[in-house]
Amino acid sequence: MTHEHPHGDHDTVRGWRRWLYATNHKDIGTLYLCFAGLMFFTGGIMALGIRLELFQPGLQYWQPEFYNQLVTLHGVIMVFGAIMPAFTGLANWMLPLMIGAPDMAFARMNNWSFWLLPPAALLLVISLFVPGGAAAAGWTFYPPLSLQDGMGMDFAIFAIHLLGISSIMGSINIVVTVLNMRAPGMTLLKMPLFAWTSLITAYLLIAVAPVLAGAVTMLLTDRHFDTHFFKAAGGGDPVLFQHIFWFFGHPEVYIMALPAFGIVSQIIPTFTRKPLFGYVSMVYATCAIGIMSFTVWAHHMFSVGMPATAQLFFMFMTMLIAVPTGVKVFNWIATMWEGSMSFETPMLFAIGFVCLFTVGGFSGLVLSIAPIDTQMHDTYYVVAHFHYVLVAGALFSLFGAVYYWLPKWTGYMYSEKLGKLHFWWSMIAFNITFFPMHFLGLAGMPRRIPDYALQFTDFNALATVGSMLFGLAQLLFVYNIVHCVRGGVGKASACPWDGANTLEWQVASPAPHHTWHEPPSEAIVRRGLVAQALENRHE
Amino acid sequence: MKHTGPGWMIALLASMPAHAAEWTFQPPVTAIARDVGALHAWIMWIILAIFVLVFGVMFYAILRHRRSLGHEARHFHENTTVEILWTLIPLLILIGMAWPVAKVVLAQKDTRNPGLTIKVTGQQWLWQYDYLDHRVGFKSRLATPRTQINNYDGLPIQRSPRYLLEVDEPLVVPVDTKVRILTTSNDVIHSWGVPAFAVKQDAIPGYIRDTWFTATQTGTFRGQCVELCGRDHAFMPVVVKVVSKDEFSRWITQKQAEQQKVASDPNRVWTRAELMQHGEKVYKDNCASCHQENGKGLGPFPALTGSKIATGPITGHLAIVLKGKNAMPAWPSLSNEDIAAVVTYERNALGNKVGDELQPKAVAAARQ
Ligand SMILES: [Cu+2]
Numbered sequence: 001m002t003h004e005h006p007h008g009d010h011d012t013v014r015g016w017r018r019w020l021y022a023t024n025h026k027d028i029g030t031l032y033l034c035f036a037g038l039m040f041f042t043g044g045i046m047a048l049g050i051r052l053e054l055f056q057p058g059l060q061y062w063q064p065e066f067y068n069q070l071v072t073l074h075g076v077i078m079v080f081g082a083i084m085p086a087f088t089g090l091a092n093w094m095l096p097l098m099i100g101a102p103d104m105a106f107a108r109m110n111n112w113s114f115w116l117l118p119p120a121a122l123l124l125v126i127s128l129f130v131p132g133g134a135a136a137a138g139w140t141f142y143p144p145l146s147l148q149d150g151m152g153m154d155f156a157i158f159a160i161h162l163l164g165i166s167s168i169m170g171s172i173n174i175v176v177t178v179l180n181m182r183a184p185g186m187t188l189l190k191m192p193l194f195a196w197t198s199l200i201t202a203y204l205l206i207a208v209a210p211v212l213a214g215a216v217t218m219l220l221t222d223r224h225f226d227t228h229f230f231k232a233a234g235g236g237d238p239v240l241f242q243h244i245f246w247f248f249g250h251p252e253v254y255i256m257a258l259p260a261f262g263i264v265s266q267i268i269p270t271f272t273r274k275p276l277f278g279y280v281s282m283v284y285a286t287c288a289i290g291i292m293s294f295t296v297w298a299h300h301m302f303s304v305g306m307p308a309t310a311q312l313f314f315m316f317m318t319m320l321i322a323v324p325t326g327v328k329v330f331n332w333i334a335t336m337w338e339g340s341m342s343f344e345t346p347m348l349f350a351i352g353f354v355c356l357f358t359v360g361g362f363s364g365l366v367l368s369i370a371p372i373d374t375q376m377h378d379t380y381y382v383v384a385h386f387h388y389v390l391v392a393g394a395l396f397s398l399f400g401a402v403y404y405w406l407p408k409w410t411g412y413m414y415s416e417k418l419g420k421l422h423f424w425w426s427m428i429a430f431n432i433t434f435f436p437m438h439f440l441g442l443a444g445m446p447r448r449i450p451d452y453a454l455q456f457t458d459f460n461a462l463a464t465v466g467s468m469l470f471g472l473a474q475l476l477f478v479y480n481i482v483h484c485v486r487g488g489v490g491k492a493s494a495c496p497w498d499g500a501n502t503l504e505w506q507v508a509s510p511a512p513h514h515t516w517h518e519p520p521s522e523a524i525v526r527r528g529l530v531a532q533a534l535e536n537r538h539e
Numbered sequence: 540m541k542h543t544g545p546g547w548m549i550a551l552l553a554s555m556p557a558h559a560a561e562w563t564f565q566p567p568v569t570a571i572a573r574d575v576g577a578l579h580a581w582i583m584w585i586i587l588a589i590f591v592l593v594f595g596v597m598f599y600a601i602l603r604h605r606r607s608l609g610h611e612a613r614h615f616h617e618n619t620t621v622e623i624l625w626t627l628i629p630l631l632i633l634i635g636m637a638w639p640v641a642k643v644v645l646a647q648k649d650t651r652n653p654g655l656t657i658k659v660t661g662q663q664w665l666w667q668y669d670y671l672d673h674r675v676g677f678k679s680r681l682a683t684p685r686t687q688i689n690n691y692d693g694l695p696i697q698r699s700p701r702y703l704l705e706v707d708e709p710l711v712v713p714v715d716t717k718v719r720i721l722t723t724s725n726d727v728i729h730s731w732g733v734p735a736f737a738v739k740q741d742a743i744p745g746y747i748r749d750t751w752f753t754a755t756q757t758g759t760f761r762g763q764c765v766e767l768c769g770r771d772h773a774f775m776p777v778v779v780k781v782v783s784k785d786e787f788s789r790w791i792t793q794k795q796a797e798q799q800k801v802a803s804d805p806n807r808v809w810t811r812a813e814l815m816q817h818g819e820k821v822y823k824d825n826c827a828s829c830h831q832e833n834g835k836g837l838g839p840f841p842a843l844t845g846s847k848i849a850t851g852p853i854t855g856h857l858a859i860v861l862k863g864k865n866a867m868p869a870w871p872s873l874s875n876e877d878i879a880a881v882v883t884y885e886r887n888a889l890g891n892k893v894g895d896e897l898q899p900k901a902v903a904a905a906r907q
Contacts, residue, residue, distance in 0.1 A: 057702060058690035064770045132838065138767045144744060145727040145769055232745025238728060239743060273606070275616040303730055303739045303765075305722075305748035308648040312641055319633045323626060330625045333593065336600040340612040343605075351601070358593070362586045369582065369636075371575050371643040374739045375564065378730060378765040439562035444734040446765040449773035451688060453703045453763075455560045 020115070023107035024513060025092050030409075031114050032089025033402075037478075039081030039121060040395075044471055046074040051433075051467040053450050054460045067450035068136035069152070073124060075139030076156060079256070080163045081121055083394050087259040088113075088170040090401055091198045093409070095174065097504035097511060098192045100183025100520040105176035106169075113169035120162035127155035138448060140249070141216065143230035143241050147223055154223070157216045164209040171202035171209075178202075183503070185522035189283065192502045193276065196283050197262030200290040204251045204258075207294075212248040215241060239304055246297035254293040256390060258286060260357075260397035261328055264350045266502065267400050268332055271347035272339030273499035278331040285324035285331075292321045302370050303377045311370050318368035322361065329358055344497075345419030349400030352427050353393060360388030363438065378448075381441025387434045399426070399477065406484050407492030411510030414484035418476060425473040432466030565735040568760060568781070569752045572737035574643045581639075585632065647737075650751045653719030655712065661722070661729030661742035661764065663828050664771035668710050671721075675794045678824045679706045681774045688774070704761040709778035713787035717753045730766035733779055741766055754781040805875065805903060811883070811896055818884025821877045825870070826885075834889025839866060844890035853895055856882055857905055875899040875906070 013021060022028050049070050053061050062070065092110065096103055104110050127134040132150020135141070146153055178199045182191065218229040219241070228234030230241045261282075269276045276282065298306060298314040306314075332354055341347070363385040367373050376382060399422070406414050436459035445456045452460065495505035506524055507515045555562070567573040604610045660667040662678075669676035682705040687698050699705065712718050722731050722742035732739035736752040739762075754760075762777040782790065809817075823832065829840040836842035843849045848856055860878055863869030870878065879897045886893040 057698065058696060059688055060690050060693060064773065068767070068770070068772075136769075142728055142767070145767065148727065148769065232743075236745070238745065272604075273612040274614060277616050278618075278622055279616070281622045303732075304741050304743070305746075305750075308645055311644055311648065315640070315644070316637060319637065320630075322633065323629050326629045327622070327626055329593065330621075333597045333600065334618075334621070336597060337604065338610075338613040338615070339600065339604050340606040340610050341601065341604055342607065351597075354597070355594070358590075362590070365586065366579065366582055369578060369640050371571070371640065371647055371737070372579050372582070374647070374737055375575055375579075375734060377739060378767075442563045443561055444565060444762065446763050446773075448767040449763075451703065451773045454698060454700065458561060 021111070022114070023103075023111050025096050025104045025107070025110065026409075026511060026513065028104075028110050028114050029089045029091075029093030032085050032092055032117075035114070035117055035121070036082050036086035036089060039077050039085070041474070042121075042125070043074050043077035043082055044474065046070045046077070048467060048471050050074060051464040054452070055464040056461065057452060057454055057457055059451055062450065064450045065133060065136060068138075068448070069128065069134040071448050072135045072138050072156075073128070076135075076159070077121070077124060078390075079139065079252070080160065081117070081124070083256050083390065083398070084163075084167060085117060086398050087198075087201070087256070087394075088167070088174075090259070090263070090398070090405075091170075091174050091202075094405060094504060095177055095195055095198060096181070097408075097507065097515055098502050099178065099181065099186060099195055100503050100516045100525060101177060101181035102514065102517050102519075104173050105181060106173050109169050110173055113166045113173070116162045116166040120159040120166070123155045123159040123162070127152040127159075130155065140245060141219065141241075142245075143219060143222065143238050144232070146219055147231065154220065157220050160216050161213055164213045167205050168209050171205040174198050174202040175206070183516070183519040183522075183525050185525045189280065190525075192262075193265035193279065193282055193286075194259070194262035197258040197265075197286055200286050201255050201258045204255050204290055204293065208248040208251045208255075211244060212252075215244040215248065218244075239301075242301050242304060243297070246300045247294070249300065250297040251290075251293040253386075253389070254289055256394045257357075258289065260353065260394045261286065263397045263401045263404075264332065264353050267346045267350040267404055268335050268354075270404075270497050270499040270501075271344060271350075272336050272341050274335060274339040276331070277334035277337075278327075281327060282331055285327045288324040289321060292317065292324070296321060299368060299370075299373070302373045315368060315370045319365065322365050322368075325361055329354060329361075344403075345414075345416060345423055346400045346404035348420065348423040349396050349403065352423065353396045353400065356388055356392030356396065356430070360385055360393060363388060375444075376441055378446055379441035380437040380445045380447055383447050384434050384437035384441060387437070391434070392430055396426075399423075402477075402481070404497075405504070406481065407496045408504055408507075408509050408511055410485050410488070411492055411508075412484050412486075412488035413490050413492050413496060414480050414488050416489075418480040418483070422473055422476045422480060425476065426470060429466050429469035429473055433463050433470055434466075436460075436462050436466075565760075567737065568735040568754050568756045568758070569737060570755070571643065571647055571752070572735060574646070575737045578640060578643060582636065585636070589632075647750075650719050650749045652717065653751060654716040656719045656721065657710065657712070658721045658723070658747075659710075659731050659742060661724040661726075661731065661768065661775075663726050663769050664764075664775040665824065666710075666729075666731065666764075666775065666777065667725075670791065673791050673795060675791060675798055677708050677794075679708050679710065679778070680823070681705070681771075681776060682707045683774075701761070703774065704763070704776045704778065706776055706778045709759065709780045711780045711782060711787060711790050712754065713784045714754055714757050714781050716784065716787075717751055719749055719751045722748050722750070727768045728766050729764045729768045729775070731762075731777055732765050733760050733762040733777055735760040735762075736779075739765060754779075757781045757783060806900055808898055808900075809876075809879065811887075814880045814883040814896055815887060817876065818880035818882075819888065821873065821881040822884050825873070826881065829867075834885070834891075843885050846891075849885050849889075850891055850893050853882070853886070853893075853897060854905070856886065857897065857902065861902075861905060871906075875902040878902045 130151045134152035135149050135156035137146035178195050221227040222229050228236035230236045230238050296318045299318045440459050492509040494508050567576050656671045658669040665678050665680040667678050722740045724742040724744040729742040738750050738752050740748050740750040760779045764775040830843050831837050834843040860870050876899045879899045879902050883896040
């Protein structure tokens with residue numbers, strides 16, 4: 001056993017203890033990412049189960065009850081089990097490296113916030129096998145339907161409590177790390193954008209995770225302790241739940257989008273070999289989106305029936321939030337303009353993100369128009385919309401991030417050939433799956449149904465074929481990662497991307513267990529900065 | 540048969556109008572639906588313009604400003620003027636969009652001065668329609684037989700052309716009349732919608748919400764429950780028959796007569812056949828969702844077939860229906876006739892053969 005430096009006591013722990021007792025941000029980051037990957041495949045198999053049933057009209061495989069459970073668990077697992085932990089994992093791994101900190105601020109809390117996740121996931125999966133099956137009221141858990149569910153609902157509620165506590169702790173860690181542990185000379189407005197988006201996301205989470213916890217706790221007491229928060233029969237208000245849920249739920253949408261913006265803002269400058277255009281306006285746009293995300297929640301509830309003034313207010317605010325989002329897209333494109341672009345896999349995913357996220361943004365704009373939303377609400381148009389922003393948005397950015405930083409994590413280069421195949425295959429299969437859903441929604445097919453009228457047959461069959469192809473493409477992703485961990489196509493240098501200049505590329509690849517024990521010198525920090533990078537290049 | 544590239548595209552485009560039901564809005568039948576269609580088309584043009592512009596620039600850069608072509612990066616990274624421009628221009632476009640949209644929102648919300656008011660009550664998994672001005676009410680339930688739906692054996696099935704969009708009794712409304720729909724629910728949240736009218740309103744227990752439409756064309760228009768409401772969410776369609784005003788008044792008069800016959804004389808003695816026939820309907824409307832159509836029960840809901848209460852003394856049977864017990868709801872809202880019929884039905888169908896019957900008069904007495 002080697003002690004590389006005086007504080008190396010964690011290094012000596014090997015085997016399962018290394019992971020169970022992990023306090024090193026890189027180990028915890030790895031745990032988060034592996035967990036998210038596992039959940040991604042669990043939720044993915046459920047999605048394929050859904051698409052299988054929808055391949056043709058009639059009920060072929062599942063009873064409607066079970067179908068509803070699949071729909072619910074798919075949503076909960078993908079949102080809380082896959083995407084959110086993946087972003088927290090990335091923040092864990094990369095933030096200290098990128099801002100020149102030795103570790104996350106609270107190493108032991110970090111351990112706990114990860115280890116709450118597996119029990120929560122277990123609760124969700126086990127709930128499929130309890131009497132009455134898993135929660136079947138959709139990931140939104142609207143009462144009174146969720147009050148009718150069996151014990152599986154209670155499992156889901158406890159799982160959400162655990163996941164919520166975990167996210168809050170993860171977020172506190174990110175906030176404190178970013179605010180207090182930056183290398184000397186790295187002022188807030190000199191941080192990499194990924195640090196900014198992680199910071200804002202963490203604030204959003206701290207603000208809304210307790211709101212969700214409160215809402216599901218009220219559900220729990222309504223179910224078992226005879227309270228009547230949401231039970232109309234006892235004078236409760238089922239609509240109240242929706243307001244509370246979406247007060248959480250809309251910022252949640254940006255919790256899953258902002259880190260993606262951050263990742264893309266790291267990748268695009270690297271592969272255009274140009275500094276990010278409009279860094280400051282990107283920061284402002286991120287803050288604006290964060291704040292505005294609290295003022296649009298009721299656009300999920302246009303068909304609940306609100307006074308015209310409320311309808312108009314939420315509609316206008318929703319349209320308005322398109323402005324800072326547009327600013328981001330324009331800045332990315334301006335970054336590409338007059339660059340010297342090359343198209344390695346991370347860049348492909350980043351460009352794929354910009355294209356498809358914009359499409360999702362457009363369908364979002366259409367949905368924001370309240371009268372049009374009357375037609376689209378709870379149809380497949382909405383399903384198409386949020387898969388464009390969450391799969392082609394959040395997930396594609398995560399794929400990009402994994403390929404981008406894999407050399408730093410493993411010390412080896414992944415196979416570019418396989419990576420590109422993964423991108424193109426995913427891109428095509430994704431669009432085959434989700435683009436037809438816009439049409440299904442326009443034609444009026446409701447979401448969350450296991451069986452449909454005959455005019456919806458063709459597009460559903462097409463979507464199912466696409467989804468199976470998409471699922472298959474992800475095996476390629478796993479293979480490529482495993483291949484890379486085992487040596488890939490050769491060793492990676494400390495900075496395998498010639499256009500990259502942030503601090504994580506100043507340490508060796510793979511990143512040693514402890515980094516930035518000595519904070520980077522101001523000269524190194526300066527080299528990583530947007531403005532300075534450009535001066536250096538001109539030298 | 541082989542299509543050449545453009546030939547295939549043209550064939551596809553040419554077939555689009557014929558397949559409109561599969562990929563776009565249903566043809567509008569109300570002014571609001573026409574407005575919504577127009578708004579949507581207009582916004583799609585704006586989006587298309589932005590799309591072409593933004594993606595044009597991006598793909599130009601991707602094609603021309605690449606390292607493989609030897610393009611050198613220029614290192615500009617800031618320009619306050621363009622930042623302000625691309626904040627303000629989208630803002631102006633949005634403000635331009637907001638005004639016409641606001642007009643439609645206000646029109647959509649204006650439910651005053653209806654010519655006809657109908658209360659729509661969602662219930663797992665059917666719709667109850669009550670014509671408040673005419674004291675007529677009935678339930679509307681999926682008409683597609685289960686044998687067309689359950690296909691677990693994978694054998695080929697002949698499905699009716701209106702598969703899942705057909706009901707036993709549609710809502711009937713007069714053409715060119717402002718119909719105000721009040722929605723509520725008996726259990727969970729449902730949502731009542733008809734795409735051709737651009738109407739969609741959640742039906743929420745404990746709330747009465749409203750919406751309206753004026754159909755300008757006769758015909759039958761179909762929608763579905765659009766809010767997840769449990770097991771048979773996919774199986775509670777909305778069917779609205781728009782008829783001429785004359786036909787409507789004929790229909791409503793006939794309906795009133797039918798329903799008065801049922802309710803007319805509280806002392807009338809019903810025949811067994813009448814009780815059984817009416818009882819089956821009441822059972823399917825109210826009880827089958829828990830006790831199942833065959834009476835065999837499901838999970839926490841007990842079987843009525845061979846049940847001690849349903850085959851025991853009739854007073855006990857009546858008592859549980861009137862007063863409820865634990866998760867079994869009380870049914871004081873059902874009429875004496877309904878309760879008499881359903882109790883008789885449960886005792887003499889669903890595999891039970893008790894042989895007695897209950898008369899509405901006895902129910903009235905038990906309510907005292
Ligand atoms: Cu329903």
